[in-house]
Every structure is written in C-alpha cells, then in structure tokens.
Amino acid sequence: MTLRFYDTASAEVRDFVPLEAGKASVYYCGATVQGMPHVGHVRSAIAFDQLTRWLDYRGLRVTVVRNVTDIDDKILAKSADSFRADFQDEPGAVLEEEWWALAYRYEQEFEKAYEALGVQRPTYEPRATGHIPEMHALIQRLIDRGHAYPALDDSGDVYFDVRSWDGYGSLTRQKIDDMQAAPDADPRGKKDPRDFALWKGHKADDPETASWASPWGAGRPGWHLECSAMASKYLGARFDIHGGGLDLRFPHHENEMAQSQAAGDGFANFWMHNGMVTFEGEKMSKSIGNTISPAEMLELAPPRVVRYYLGQAHYRSVLDYRPTSLQEAAAAVERIDGFISRATRTLASADGSPLAAGHGRVPEAFEAAMDDDLNVPQALAVLHETVRSGNAALTAGELDAARQALVSVSDMLRVLGISEAAAPARDDQANEALKVLVEAQLEARARARASKDWPASDAIRDTLAAAGIVVEDNADGATWSLKRD
Numbered sequence: 001m002t003l004r005f006y007d008t009a010s011a012e013v014r015d016f017v018p019l020e021a022g023k024a025s026v027y028y029c030g031a032t033v034q035g036m037p038h039v040g041h042v043r044s045a046i047a048f049d050q051l052t053r054w055l056d057y058r059g060l061r062v063t064v065v066r067n068v069t070d071i072d073d074k075i076l077a078k079s080a081d082s083f084r085a086d087f088q089d090e091p092g093a094v095l096e097e098e099w100w101a102l103a104y105r106y107e108q109e110f111e112k113a114y115e116a117l118g119v120q121r122p123t124y125e126p127r128a129t130g131h132i133p134e135m136h137a138l139i140q141r142l143i144d145r146g147h148a149y150p151a152l153d154d155s156g157d158v159y160f161d162v163r164s165w166d167g168y169g170s171l172t173r174q175k176i177d178d179m180q181a182a183p184d185a186d187p188r189g190k191k192d193p194r195d196f197a198l199w200k201g202h203k204a205d206d207p208e209t210a211s212w213a214s215p216w217g218a219g220r221p222g223w224h225l226e227c228s229a230m231a232s233k234y235l236g237a238r239f240d241i242h243g244g245g246l247d248l249r250f251p252h253h254e255n256e257m258a259q260s261q262a263a264g265d266g267f268a269n270f271w272m273h274n275g276m277v278t279f280e281g282e283k284m285s286k287s288i289g290n291t292i293s294p295a296e297m298l299e300l301a302p303p304r305v306v307r308y309y310l311g312q313a314h315y316r317s318v319l320d321y322r323p324t325s326l327q328e329a330a331a332a333v334e335r336i337d338g339f340i341s342r343a344t345r346t347l348a349s350a351d352g353s354p355l356a357a358g359h360g361r362v363p364e365a366f367e368a369a370m371d372d373d374l375n376v377p378q379a380l381a382v383l384h385e386t387v388r389s390g391n392a393a394l395t396a397g398e399l400d401a402a403r404q405a406l407v408s409v410s411d412m413l414r415v416l417g418i419s420e421a422a423a424p425a426r427d428d429q430a431n432e433a434l435k436v437l438v439e440a441q442l443e444a445r446a447r448a449r450a451s452k453d454w455p456a457s458d459a460i461r462d463t464l465a466a467a468g469i470v471v472e473d474n475a476d477g478a479t480w481s482l483k484r485d
Contacts, residue, residue: 151189156201
C-alpha cells in the first residue's frame with residue numbers, strides 16, 4: 001500500500017512520494033524554551049517520532065530537524081522577572097538569571113522529557129541564536145523581491161508585507177481582511193497592522209546580549225523567520241514534511257510558508273499537524289487548575305505507560321486526559337508484557353535456549369494501518385489481537401504460532417517506540433538471583449499442590465504476590481512475572 005498522509009495545505013489525504021527517492025526530510029517545530037515542557041509539547045514530539053520511525057521502517061533514509069527557539073519575547077520577559085526577584089515558580093529557577101542561561105536550563109528539561117519517553121534524537125537540533133546570518137540573508141531576499149520593508153518609524157524593525165504575497169492565508173484558508181493584527185511589534189511602523197516582524201530593532205529595555213548587528217540596525221529575529229531560515233539551511237529550499245501542533249497553524253506556520261515561498265523557496269511539500277490534549281473535555285489551563293505536566297505523568301506511571309497513553313490516539317485527533325487514563329494505559333501495557341514474559345519463558349524452556357528477538361516485518365494489517373495516515377489506533381488493535389492470539393497459542397501448546405506472535409509483537413513495539421521508552425534494565429545478577437529464589441518457591445508450591453496441601457500452596461502464592469510476583473497456572477505448570485506498577 002502507498003504511504004498516505006493528511007496535508008493541511010490541501011486539506012486532503014495525499015499519496016506521499018519523497019522528493020528524493022529513498023530519502024525523506026522532516027522538519028517539526030520544537031520548543032520555545034521559556035518554561036517547563038507541557039503535555040502538548042511531548043505529544044507533538046511523540047507523534048513525529050512515530051512518523052519518523054515509520055518512514056524509517058518503510059526503507060527511507062530520514063533526515064529530521066527539530067529546532068530550539070532560544071531567543072523570544074517570553075524568554076526575555078521571564079529572565080527579567082528573575083532580576084525582579086519574583087520568579088520562583090519552578091524547580092531550578094534562580095534569581096538574576098540571564099536569558100541565555102534560562103533558555104539553556106529549560107532546553108535541558110525538554111531533552112530529559114524526550115529521552116524519558118523514548119523520542120529519538122533528531123538528525124539536527126539547531127538553536128535560533130546560531131543562525132543569525134542565515135536569517136539576515138532571508139530578510140534581504142524578501143526585501144529585494146518586494147515582500148519586506150524596514151519599519152516606517154525608523155525603529156529598526158523589518159516587516160513582511162502580507163498584501164504583497166497573493167498566497168498569504170492559503171494554509172489556513174483565511175482572507176487577509178478577516179485576520180487579526182499581528183501583535184509582535186508596534187503597529188506604527190507597519191504598512192498594514194497584519195504585517196509581521198522579520199527583525200525586531202533593539203529596544204532600550206532589551207538586554208545588550210539579546211541583540212545582533214544587522215543591515216537594518218541592532219536587534220533580534222522574529223519568531224517566524226527563525227524556522228524558515230533553519231529549515232532551508234538543513235533541508236534545502238524544498239523538503240518533504242513540515243510538522244507541529246495544531247495551534248501553530250496560524251500565525252506561525254502560515255507566516256513561515258508565506259515568507260519562504262515569497263523568497264523563492266518551495267518549502268514544505270506536506271504540512272502535518274497533531275491535535276491538542278484536553279482535560280476531561282476542556283482545554284487545559286493553569287488559571288482553572290486542570291493541567292497535568294509530563295513530569296507529573298511520569299510520577300504516576302512508568303515512561304512506557306506514559307508514552308503509550310500519549311501516542312495511542314490518531315495524531316490528528318484530540319487526546320483527552322482523565323484521571324483514569326494512565327491506569328488504562330498501564331493495563332494495556334501490562335497485557336502486552338504479560339504475554340511477552342509468558343511466551344519468552346515457555347519457548348525458552350521448550351528450546352532449551354533464550355529466544356532471539358524479532359526485527360522482521362510487522363503484520364500486513366499493521367502496515368496497512370500505519371500507511372494510512374499513521375492510523376496508530378488501528379495499528380494498536382492489531383498489536384493487541386496478536387497478543388490475544390499468541391496467548392491462545394501458548395495455551396493450546398502451538399509453539400510455532402506463539403513464537404511468530406512473539407516476534408511480531410516485538411517488532412510492532414519497536415516500530416511504535418514503546419519498547420525503547422522502557423525504564424533502565426535491572427542488573428543481570430539481581431535478575432538471576434530473583435529467578436532462582438522464585439523458582440524454588442514455585443517448586444515448593446508444586447509439591448504442596450501435588451500432595452493436596454492447599455493451605456501451604458496458597459501461602460506460598462500469597463507470599464510471592466506480596467513481593468510483587470504474579471503467578472499464573474497453566475497446563476504446563478506455573479509461570480511468574482513481576483507485577484507492573
């Protein structure tokens with residue numbers, strides 16, 4: 001089946017044909033590092049990690065760029081708060097923290113969250129502050145083509161002239177006259193209040209360190225300009241996919257597309273946007289207290305469970321969080337792991353040697369689901385059906401079928417990134433010691449059952465359960481696994 005993805009620009013699901021055979025180029029918007037990661041950030045990262053993994057599985061050599069916006073109005077404002085000694089709302093915050101130090105501190109928090117949840121590192125992760133020359137060059141191209149102009153009030157700002165570009169508004173299907181004014185600079189220097197800033201002239205209350213020399217005066221880049229410059233530097237004038245959260249369609253992605261195409265670049269062939277995360281059907285808001293952060297989720301559940309939850313819905317749909325959401329995800333992961341544990345022990349015992357991992361092809365139904373605009377819910381349905389059939393095969397003693405199910409489950413988990421988001425492995429020596437002790441208890445229990453000493457049998461089982469050991473009785477005897485939190 002042909003790969004097909006929904007393209008926001010054309011509002012349809014289209015066949016995905018890479019611009020360069022055998023390769024795929026993906027740019028998705030990373031963090032503006034002015035605060036701790038929120039759940040929307042990590043949902044977006046997981047969605048595009050799933051996309052990257054699937055493109056790789058389909059045999060494409062994927063180049064992924066995820067930017068870091070490390071200079072921004074909000075970053076400067078939060079740094080200024082630290083100098084006023086009223087910025088103490090998050091762990092690690094310090095008084096009198098320079099904007100660049102604050103940005104770097106939060107950048108590390110994002111990296112921790114990505115790593116914990118199994119999000120693969122991108123090929124390139126450029127910071128905006130490292131690409132000022134490329135931004136200057138893009139601005140000059142736009143001025144030369146008649147699509148940008150220095151501010152009329154000599155403030156040092158440079159604006160994109162939205163009425164000079166006929167395609168402005170096409171990504172979100174809006175008319176210019178229906179749009180709100182761009183709030184990113186003083187409108188007195190603009191030809192039209194909707195014109196947006198490409199370059200922001202240095203202001204008296206801006207830190208000197210947040211200013212770079214330019215042909216139009218000292219200042220710093222506008223937010224939208226940064227991504228256009230970095231995408232074209234690492235992926236070229238035209239590339240396959242540009243992604244990000246649904247909330248970035250306007251004005252950020254609309255402005256990116258306009259300025260890049262107006263400068264003469266083809267820019268993105270596909271625009272892909274992931275849906276938002278809600279809290280019991282409502283938009284998350286700190287003001288009403290219905291938010292949950294990735295850090296809070298990771299306190300409630302292991303990383304694999306959190307990743308499963310955040311990645312289980314179709315990427316374009318709304319993902320609704322409820323107090324029971326992580327418990328439900330944990331139950332799903334536990335069913336998968338229970339099968340893996342049971343199958344691994346049974347098959348290894350039958351063969352007399354450890355079972356080799358998968359790394360083959362996933363089931364055809366799984367492939368069809370993922371090819372169809374990354375239909376992860378349907379792919380997960382295939383995964384769980386394979387777990388059910390694998391357990392049935394083990395019960396029936398059909399070891400070849402169980403082996404194939406185990407290999408397929410392993411491969412599907414790998415493609416979805418669920419296995420790689422696991423917590424650090426336990427020490428091998430401790431594992432072996434635990435195995436010897438538990439199996440000795442199971443042998444004692446088997447003797448008690450054989451002599452119909454049911455109280456002794458139950459006591460052993462209860463002792464193991466209290467220690468977090470789950471015992472399952474089947475036709476071949478008893479198997480055990482660690483209880484999942």
